[in-house]
Amino acid sequence: MARRIKLSVENLSKTFRVSAGRGAPPSLLPVLRNISFQVREGDIVSLIGESGCGKTTLLRIVQGLVARDAGNVKVDGKPVSAPGQDRGFVFQQASLLPWRSARENVEFGLELRRVPADVRRQRAAELLKLVGLGAAGEQYAHQLSGGMQQRVGLARALAIDPALLLMDEPFSALDAQTREELQAELLRIQSKTGKTVLFVTHDLDEAIYLSDQIVVLGARPSRVKTIIDVPFPRPRPPLSKLRGEPRFQQIRDEVWELISQKTAAVA
């Protein structure tokens, strides 16, 4: 069954200019070099690589928050370069607006589109229910636990019904138990909404558990080392069970090997 390509990243490169301090000339820091990969509709694809390899930068380029130097990003075949509501972004820190209730945070993107208040309200209520926060709509962000805040962040991104969901290490700041809970929740919500997800993480188990494909990035300036297919059918058993599968260990070892070996500096 050939599914449509939802996101296509082609030959993407990015170099930052780093000021070395007073007087010193700025130096150039190449972060991404010639990155290409595709995400099929309805898939969850993880970007994994050691910290500082530029995976977050890559995600922010896809969102349009960072300008690229070269290459193309296409969503549904159309090139994108600026932020747009065809992509929903979930931040590492939930980044909820603290003066808004959970419900008002979920309504944020719809408000920008001038969606009428009653429609917004109803949509927010549906989404809060979907992420398991049906009763917490009127709470402020700081009244919610970290896991609950991240659920609101997810609902806020889903509220605008994006073609593509971009998630930047959204569970990395949570304690282990909450993290596993939310990973399972993400799978449930994704299967219900059918959203295409691009997920940045540095957690191997998380990448394997969530993904249909894992894009392994090398050290800076990073390029795509390998793209690994994760064969487990959905719906998947809980992570603790899946970990016991020999195939899981095999993929884990393979990815670990790829990430930990230092890339020879090739031009």
Next chain:
Amino acid sequence: MTARDAALSGADLKESAEIDVEDIATSGPSNRELWCIRVASIIFVLGAWEYFGRQANPLFASYPTAIARSFVTLIENGELIAALITSLKTLVISFVLGTVIGLVLGLLVGRYRRFEASVDWIISALYSTPKVAILPLIVLWLGLGAPTKIFLVTMTVIFPILINTIAGVKNVPAQLIDVGDAFAASERDIFLKIILPSAIPYMIAGIRLSVGKAVIALVVAEFFTAISGLGALITKYGNMYDTATMFVPILTLMLLGVLLQSGAKAAEKRLAAWRFTD
């Protein structure tokens, strides 16, 4: 269990269930107890003032009951109300003007670096100038009437609000601006839906600061220009060596300051309600 343990487990409880946690063993004095102490303190100080004030020459000092009698007299002959209304007019007009100018200017200066570069030097210069020192010049420009008073008080009100608003805009967390950008918000929406609400606590802090300064500027203006309002009452009864009556407008000004302060506080609770929830 030590206080630290209690705080830690309290945090855990808060994490798991949204409830208020208070450790009974280590909690401090009750509200009721604190109020009793406060009232006792007030009674003690007023009593001491009354006792020692009666011993002193009435020219140099007065005491609470004498001031209360003068207060009734000034209310009955209408002098206090008339003066209060005159002063309030100046104060309200200046406050509205100063607040609007301070907030709008502060938002623009805080957000747009080019605009900031074009006006920041003049803001620093005027902020550091004692406004009272240019009063003679203002009188030359605007005369001795209401415009001079309004000008002086407005100039005094603007700066605390302006400086605080600028700080508020500059301190909007970058990650919140990021949220606006990620959701493709227009510059206008980023301003109205992210920067403005984020800066409101700073703005209100500025307004609260300016209240005290405004009252001082008002009295100075009423002393040194066309004598009017509560400042005039102070001068009049001071010149008559009627110290008890002179205290009435002074205490009225004090009450006015306290009232305006609590008004600003109440506004904060309304406009920044999220900061007052636990």
